[in-house]
Amino acid sequence: xxxxxxxxxxxxxxxxxxxxxxxxxxxxxxxxxxxxxxxxxxxxxxxxxxxxxxxxxxxxxxxxxxxxxxxxxxxxxxxxxxxxxxxxxxxxxxxxxxxxxxxxxxxxxxxxxxxxxxxxxxxxxxxxxxxxxxxxxxxxxxxxxxxxx
Amino acid sequence: xxxxxxxxxxxxxxxxxxxxxxxxxxxxxxxxxxxxxxxxxxxxxxxxxxxxxxxxxxxxxxxxxxxxxxxxxxxxxxxxxxxxxxxxxxxxxxxxxxxxxxxxxxxxxxxxxxxxxxxxxxxxxxxxxxxxxxxxxxxxxxxxxxxxxxxxxxxxxxxxxxxxxxxxxxxxxxxxxxxxxxxxxxxxxxxxxxxxxxxxxxxxxxxxxxxxxxxxxxxxxxxxxxxxxxxxxxxxxxxxxxxxxx
Numbered sequence: 001x002x003x004x005x006x007x008x009x010x011x012x013x014x015x016x017x018x019x020x021x022x023x024x025x026x027x028x029x030x031x032x033x034x035x036x037x038x039x040x041x042x043x044x045x046x047x048x049x050x051x052x053x054x055x056x057x058x059x060x061x062x063x064x065x066x067x068x069x070x071x072x073x074x075x076x077x078x079x080x081x082x083x084x085x086x087x088x089x090x091x092x093x094x095x096x097x098x099x100x101x102x103x104x105x106x107x108x109x110x111x112x113x114x115x116x117x118x119x120x121x122x123x124x125x126x127x128x129x130x131x132x133x134x135x136x137x138x139x140x141x142x143x144x145x146x147x148x149x
Numbered sequence: 150x151x152x153x154x155x156x157x158x159x160x161x162x163x164x165x166x167x168x169x170x171x172x173x174x175x176x177x178x179x180x181x182x183x184x185x186x187x188x189x190x191x192x193x194x195x196x197x198x199x200x201x202x203x204x205x206x207x208x209x210x211x212x213x214x215x216x217x218x219x220x221x222x223x224x225x226x227x228x229x230x231x232x233x234x235x236x237x238x239x240x241x242x243x244x245x246x247x248x249x250x251x252x253x254x255x256x257x258x259x260x261x262x263x264x265x266x267x268x269x270x271x272x273x274x275x276x277x278x279x280x281x282x283x284x285x286x287x288x289x290x291x292x293x294x295x296x297x298x299x300x301x302x303x304x305x306x307x308x309x310x311x312x313x314x315x316x317x318x319x320x321x322x323x324x325x326x327x328x329x330x331x332x333x334x335x336x337x338x339x340x341x342x343x344x345x346x347x348x349x350x351x352x353x354x355x356x357x358x359x360x361x362x363x364x365x366x367x368x369x370x371x372x373x374x375x376x377x378x379x380x381x382x383x384x385x386x387x388x389x390x391x392x393x394x395x
Contacts, residue, residue: 002243002244002245002279002280002283002284005166005243005245005247005280005284006162006163006283008165009162009163009164009165009166010162012164012165013158013160013161013162013164013165017156017158017160026151028153032162034162037308037309037312038283038309039279039280039282039283039309040162040283085305085306085308088305088338088341089305089308089341089342090341097340097341097342097343097344098312098341098342098343098344099344107161107162107163107283108159108160108161108162109158109159109160109161109162110157110158110159111155111156111157111158112155112156112158113153113154113155114153114154114155114156115151115152115153115154116151116152116154117151
């Protein structure tokens with residue numbers, strides 16, 4: 001089941017992405033594009049991912065996998081078409097073999113939905129020259145440790 | 150409090166493997182060697198083809214083999230009889246070689262020989278028509294084998310493998326009198342998914358067709374060798390002569 005190794009590659013990419021952030025993001029949904037003309041079975045990838053992220057920093061994250069159809073372009077008639085195995089992947093109008101693939105080979109991390117903790121900065125000193133501003137009341141208590149000035 | 154947001158990444162799912170494959174490729178190019186990834190289903194004849202090919206090219210090119218198998222080193226032991234350095238890579242549960250495994254194999258190979266002295270590196274992948282097609286190892290060329298006993302519909306059933314291949318060898322043609330295989334139909338199905346790849350029927354047992362395969366290989370080496378040979382490495386007489394007479 002090569003989806004296990006695909007998952008390992010995915011986790012590596014996500015760790016590299018995470019390391020670009022100053023504070024560890026909490027990942028919600030990872031949006032993947034998986035082409036029809038690849039060796040990846042989305043349900044197997046989901047299973048493998050769910051097992052791999054358990055008790056890790058990605059616990060609770062989910063995969064959203066969008067399938068990308070195989071679309072070929074016939075170089076004889078110029079038409080785009082959906083190749084299928086029963087007709088030998090040939091162009092339906094002129095029977096030309098599968099020459100150019102326009103889509104269907106995608107294996108891509110498209111987008112990551114996440115949330116990041118609000119960083120507590122040092123208290124802002126009031127400008128004595130300015131008008132007093134209404135105090136902001138955060139409805140949810142901040143759990144970040146106190147910022148050191 | 151957490152702020153929901155979203156990053157558009159547009160990164161290959163296999164980026165980690167692709168980066169390692171690119172790293173391997175940089176080494177291959179710096180060493181001036183040509184790497185061929187040999188793939189097929191189990192039992193299509195990869196090892197015996199390599200035995201015959203190594204024997205045919207032994208006096209022309211300096212070669213080595215990275216031999217992938219899930220378990221055992223039986224194939225590696227067989228190929229070691231050809232007199233070239235062979236490094237076994239046992240993958241355990243993995244059904245293919247990936248770029249990191251090949252990188253490990255290269256480090257082990259350096260204990261046996263100087264890779265810069267080699268012309269050709271063969272990577273015999275794990276027998277499988279699915280996974281190896283997606284995992285690059287840094288190779289210059291992908292070779293797929295399809296034996297006449299497997300049925301002529303395999304290129305349509307496993308199209309990614311045959312689409313990815315630069316060359317397809319239809320093997321075991323010595324068995325044609327005994328199996329209901331249609332060579333023309335097999336070649337046609339390969340070209341349905343990959344119109345421009347080389348397709349050569351061969352028999353490693355009798356040697357039939359091997360000349361065509363070796364001639365194709367010589368053309369690839371000639372095309373690549375001119376711009377990928379390490380300029381700091383003197384061209385061996387063997388290699389130069391092979392290139393000029395190919």
